[in-house]
Amino acid sequence: MEIKMVNLTKIFISKGKKEVHAVDHVDLVIPSGKLIGLLGPSGCGKSTTLYLIAGLLRQTEGQIYFGEEEMSETPPEKRGIGLVFQNYALYPHMTVRENILFPLENLRVEKEEAKKRTYDMAKLVGLEEMLDRKPKELSGGQQQRVAIARALVKTPRVLLLDEPLSNLDARLRLQTREEIKRIQRETKITTVFVTHDQEEAMSISDEIVVMKDGVIQQMGEPQAVYDKPANLFVAKFLGNPQINVFDGEIKNKEILIEGMVVGKKDMPDQKIFVGVRPEAFVVDNENQASFRFKVDLVETIGRDTTLIFDMQDDSENILDKKTFKAIIDAGFRIKADDIVHFNIKPDKMHLFDLNGNIL
Amino acid sequence: MADIYVTNVRTYKAKKILSNILLYAFLAIIAIIILLPFYWMILSSLKSTVQLEQIPPILFMSPSDWKITNYTDLFVLVQSGQRAGEPLFPFFTYMKNTVVVSIITTAGTTITTILAAFAFARLNFKGRDILFAILLGTMMVPGEIFILTNFVTVYKLGWYSILDQSYLDVVLAMTIPFMTSVFYIFYLRQTFKQIPNELYYAAKVDGTTDFKYLLKVMIPIAMPTIITIIILNSMGAWSAYIWPALIACEDEYRLVSNGLRGAFTDTSTGRTDYGQQMAASVLVTLPLLLLFFVFRKQIMRGVSRSGIKG
Amino acid sequence: MEKKNNLRAWLYLAPLLILMAVFTFYPLINAFIVSSYKGYLPLSGTADGIDLFYNYGVILKNPLFKKAVINTFIIAGVSVPISILLSLLIAVSLKSIPKLKGAFQTIYFLPYVTNTIAIGMAFAFMFHEDYGVINLVLGWFGINPVNWLGGTATYAAQMIALLILTIWNGLAFKILVFTSGLENIDKQYYDAAKIDSASKWTVFKRITVPLLSPLILYISITSVIGALKAYNSVVGLFGDVKLGAQNNSMITIVAFVYQYKDGYTDKGYISYAAAASIILFFITAVISILQTIVSKKRVHY
Numbered sequence: 001m002e003i004k005m006v007n008l009t010k011i012f013i014s015k016g017k018k019e020v021h022a023v024d025h026v027d028l029v030i031p032s033g034k035l036i037g038l039l040g041p042s043g044c045g046k047s048t049t050l051y052l053i054a055g056l057l058r059q060t061e062g063q064i065y066f067g068e069e070e071m072s073e074t075p076p077e078k079r080g081i082g083l084v085f086q087n088y089a090l091y092p093h094m095t096v097r098e099n100i101l102f103p104l105e106n107l108r109v110e111k112e113e114a115k116k117r118t119y120d121m122a123k124l125v126g127l128e129e130m131l132d133r134k135p136k137e138l139s140g141g142q143q144q145r146v147a148i149a150r151a152l153v154k155t156p157r158v159l160l161l162d163e164p165l166s167n168l169d170a171r172l173r174l175q176t177r178e179e180i181k182r183i184q185r186e187t188k189i190t191t192v193f194v195t196h197d198q199e200e201a202m203s204i205s206d207e208i209v210v211m212k213d214g215v216i217q218q219m220g221e222p223q224a225v226y227d228k229p230a231n232l233f234v235a236k237f238l239g240n241p242q243i244n245v246f247d248g249e250i251k252n253k254e255i256l257i258e259g260m261v262v263g264k265k266d267m268p269d270q271k272i273f274v275g276v277r278p279e280a281f282v283v284d285n286e287n288q289a290s291f292r293f294k295v296d297l298v299e300t301i302g303r304d305t306t307l308i309f310d311m312q313d314d315s316e317n318i319l320d321k322k323t324f325k326a327i328i329d330a331g332f333r334i335k336a337d338d339i340v341h342f343n344i345k346p347d348k349m350h351l352f353d354l355n356g357n358i359l
Numbered sequence: 360m361a362d363i364y365v366t367n368v369r370t371y372k373a374k375k376i377l378s379n380i381l382l383y384a385f386l387a388i389i390a391i392i393i394l395l396p397f398y399w400m401i402l403s404s405l406k407s408t409v410q411l412e413q414i415p416p417i418l419f420m421s422p423s424d425w426k427i428t429n430y431t432d433l434f435v436l437v438q439s440g441q442r443a444g445e446p447l448f449p450f451f452t453y454m455k456n457t458v459v460v461s462i463i464t465t466a467g468t469t470i471t472t473i474l475a476a477f478a479f480a481r482l483n484f485k486g487r488d489i490l491f492a493i494l495l496g497t498m499m500v501p502g503e504i505f506i507l508t509n510f511v512t513v514y515k516l517g518w519y520s521i522l523d524q525s526y527l528d529v530v531l532a533m534t535i536p537f538m539t540s541v542f543y544i545f546y547l548r549q550t551f552k553q554i555p556n557e558l559y560y561a562a563k564v565d566g567t568t569d570f571k572y573l574l575k576v577m578i579p580i581a582m583p584t585i586i587t588i589i590i591l592n593s594m595g596a597w598s599a600y601i602w603p604a605l606i607a608c609e610d611e612y613r614l615v616s617n618g619l620r621g622a623f624t625d626t627s628t629g630r631t632d633y634g635q636q637m638a639a640s641v642l643v644t645l646p647l648l649l650l651f652f653v654f655r656k657q658i659m660r661g662v663s664r665s666g667i668k669g
Numbered sequence: 670m671e672k673k674n675n676l677r678a679w680l681y682l683a684p685l686l687i688l689m690a691v692f693t694f695y696p697l698i699n700a701f702i703v704s705s706y707k708g709y710l711p712l713s714g715t716a717d718g719i720d721l722f723y724n725y726g727v728i729l730k731n732p733l734f735k736k737a738v739i740n741t742f743i744i745a746g747v748s749v750p751i752s753i754l755l756s757l758l759i760a761v762s763l764k765s766i767p768k769l770k771g772a773f774q775t776i777y778f779l780p781y782v783t784n785t786i787a788i789g790m791a792f793a794f795m796f797h798e799d800y801g802v803i804n805l806v807l808g809w810f811g812i813n814p815v816n817w818l819g820g821t822a823t824y825a826a827q828m829i830a831l832l833i834l835t836i837w838n839g840l841a842f843k844i845l846v847f848t849s850g851l852e853n854i855d856k857q858y859y860d861a862a863k864i865d866s867a868s869k870w871t872v873f874k875r876i877t878v879p880l881l882s883p884l885i886l887y888i889s890i891t892s893v894i895g896a897l898k899a900y901n902s903v904v905g906l907f908g909d910v911k912l913g914a915q916n917n918s919m920i921t922i923v924a925f926v927y928q929y930k931d932g933y934t935d936k937g938y939i940s941y942a943a944a945a946s947i948i949l950f951f952i953t954a955v956i957s958i959l960q961t962i963v964s965k966k967r968v969h970y
Binding site for chain 2: 674675677678679681682684685688689691692693694695696697699700703711712758759762763765766769773774775776777778779780781782783784785786787788790791792794795797799800801802805808837840841842845846848849869894897898900901904905908909923926927929930933939942943946947949950953954957
């Protein structure tokens with residue numbers, strides 16, 4: 001089931017009578033059968049978008065379509081969606097079985113079939129032994145799987161997940177991530193997954209949608225968005241450690257950072273931001289490459305060494321210092337206070353104008 | 360599978376409007392039922408005897424037809440008999456008594472409650488939990504068990520005497536036995552317990568005494584709860600009926616509730632003057648309603664919190 | 670240090686404990702003692718002898734006490750379930766109208782801040798056969814005037830009038846408590862129920878009531894205890910002498926206890942009162958315990 005949003009807008013009136021555009025004229029098509037990660041910092045409108053798709057919130061403007069069918073005015077119970085809440089919202093007074101059965105009862109599915117589907121679904125999420133337990137007798141990960149089972153049991157047209165992993169510990173998060181991916185592949189159900197964790201979104205999604213201030217910044221396959229960010233915000237939001245952003249300029253078709261040439265660009269002279277991924281730095285001390293800096297700090301973890309440095313920034317306050325990170329192979333023996341020369345991989349370097357738009 | 364979800368949006372909207380209309384109608388009817396006794400009481404108090412006895416009864420009256428004679432009659436002095444020289448319904452005397460009893464009881468209850476709640480919330484002493492459980496247990500006991508023994512106690516304390524009961528006796532008898540409330544202790548203890556321990560330890564380090572800490576820290580922090588307790592408790596005297604009836608030997612010592620019932624029926628003919636009865640009821644109800652409209656938020660919050668356990 | 674602490678605590682508790690010792694614990698114990706005396710005179714403290722069950726026997730054989738128990742049970746048994754169900758429905762309805770909620774809530778709370786006697790008298794006049802508004806309204810629906818409270822009123826009519834007053838009086842507190850109880854239920858459960866296509870009725874039955882069940886249990890226990898002590902509403906409606914359209918036709922257990930209130934100079938009267946109030950105590954205790962046990966199987970969570 002394809003989901004299409006046209007000019008979708010949601011305005012909240014805050015306490016001071018101020019209008020907050022939580023979702024701002026969004027046009028988006030979510031292709032059928034795909035798992036889409038809706039990604040952005042908190043307050044970017046991603047959860048609001050999800051609730052609009054679910055019908056739990058009513059849009060101020062615009063339309064939502066499931067396939068050809070307009071859903072804009074349809075109440076949530078008629079939309080045929082499954083939703084996994086951030087805190088799961090399992091009914092605390094019902095057993096696992098009753099929780100999973102509940103949507104089927106409401107849809108008046110015939111009893112025997114409902115029983116069978118409940119069992120099958122519990123098996124799919126690996127909880128067939130736990131059917132008679134109450135939610136509070138389950139671990140966080142198990143509760144989360146019950147929530148998925150409850151959302152899926154009615155074979156919804158669309159599955160929506162609202163930060164479903166944020167309440168799990170790190171190990172469970174990885175495991176459940178794989179689980180969700182597997183279930184989605186098996187059921188081939190169109191799925192929208194909201195998260196603020198870029199790594200989570202990148203690893204699980206067929207495509208990601210990056211949002212900020214209610215506006216979609218970019219949509220595409222995770223690696224494609226990472227490799228070709230549409231603007232400075234997306235570039236900074238994706239990738240850990242964060243992309244380094246240098247004040248730079250284009251002069252005589254050369255890219256300069258602090259006067260050091262780091263590449264070429266056929267463009268008129270102007271001030272720019274140069275975004276450099278930490279993994280873009282290649283040590284080149286033999287050739288005395290143009291870009292160099294004095295290393296402040298060296299952290300070696302496993303096969304990677306992270307070099308932390310600041311440019312010739314003379315800020316008095318150490319907290320104000322803008323630091324940068326380069327990740328290189330641990331094979332290089334580098335100490336603090338060394339001056340190191342680098343080449344920068346051109347495909348890992350992104351140029352932005354002063355408004356943050358890609359050049 | 361999908362077709363069960365498909366719905367006609369227009370039918371849904373119509374249904375929603377219809378259910379909203381039904382909802383408001385239901386709530387409005389309940390509101391009318393709740394307000395009707397007040398309306399009937401006020402309306403009847405403004406009717407003349409002829410209007411009162413009209414069949415079918417008058418349901419609406421334009422303000423120009425309102426009579427205040429029922430109210431003025433309440434203050435007409437009785438001509439003869441035992442109560443000669445007193446107003447027919449000595450509202451202000453009853454009011455004064457009620458307010459006096461209410462203030463003294465509330466002051467006493469507030470003090471015992473604050474002290475006890477502090478001990479239970481803050482101090483460690485042997486037998487604390489058992490004592491608290493016993494006190495909670497007394498809430499289960501119906502007050503009727505206490506009343507006759509208490510009456511005898513009050514009698515023996517000399518606060519009750521048919522012949523020479525003084526005003527002080529009455530006030531003591533009506534207030535002293537009611538200066539404790541386990542429920543309010545329970546309620547205030549909860550509030551006290553939410554005040555972080557660190558504050559107490561900090562005060563101890565600064566050399567503050569317990570009593571000063573209670574006075575300067577705990578009471579100010581718990582003020583909203585204490586105000587709720589004061590308001591709720593002072594409303595109690597308005598409804599107190601049986602005990603004041605038992606204690607007051609003289610008419611002039613009665614509280615509003617007692618003065619109200621029984622008056623306005625001519626004992627020889629059995630005829631009731633409904634107009635005056637309703638006027639007096641309005642007068643008795645009014646102070647409470649005024650108190651309510653001034654402290655609406657505190658009262659409603661206090662009552663709803665007291666209803667939700669824990 | 671420990672001892673000092675103990676002493677200090679008892680000092681804070683002293684005002685409370687002294688008052689309670691005199692006016693709560695002593696009378697409680699005394700009630701049990703007095704109920705075992707035969708021919709007891711409280712002012713002189715003399716009695717004809719001790720017989721543990723004599724006074725209970727007298728009371729239980731008294732037809733007026735039977736009547737009082739039946740009346741009290743009817744009041745509690747009918748008014749409590751109706752007022753709880755009604756206030757739940759009202760609270761749930763209030764939840765779905767954010768706009769006028771405050772105004773409605775204030776109106777519904779008014780019965781809480783009235784004088785029971787005054788409002789009882791207003792009800793008495795509303796139920797007046799000729800001049801009352803109730804018969805006027807019934808007349809609109811073609812129902813003949815009912816003699817609710819007059820000298821020849823039927824038992825059923827009196828009881829219905831009393832029940833209506835009792836329910837009206839009890840709604841305020843319950844609506845307020847249930848409304849705030851509903852506010853404490855996580856909104857996510859309702860969102861989840863919408864996603865799960867639950868109808869309004871299903872949501873009420875399967876989500877709201879179970880999640881509110883601890884509160885419903887608590888309120889029903891306190892309401893039953895309150896209803897078992899019905900007295901002021903009877904006095905408001907009928908006066909404290911007659912207690913009914915016919916003498917004592919609406920007598921309650923508490924009213925039965927209070928009929929001995931002037932009998933402190935009469936031999937044995939106070940023992941009857943003590944015995945009756947202890948019976949009330951036991952009824953209250955047994956019903957609360959039963960309610961808790963029965964509900965424990967249903968109140969799960």
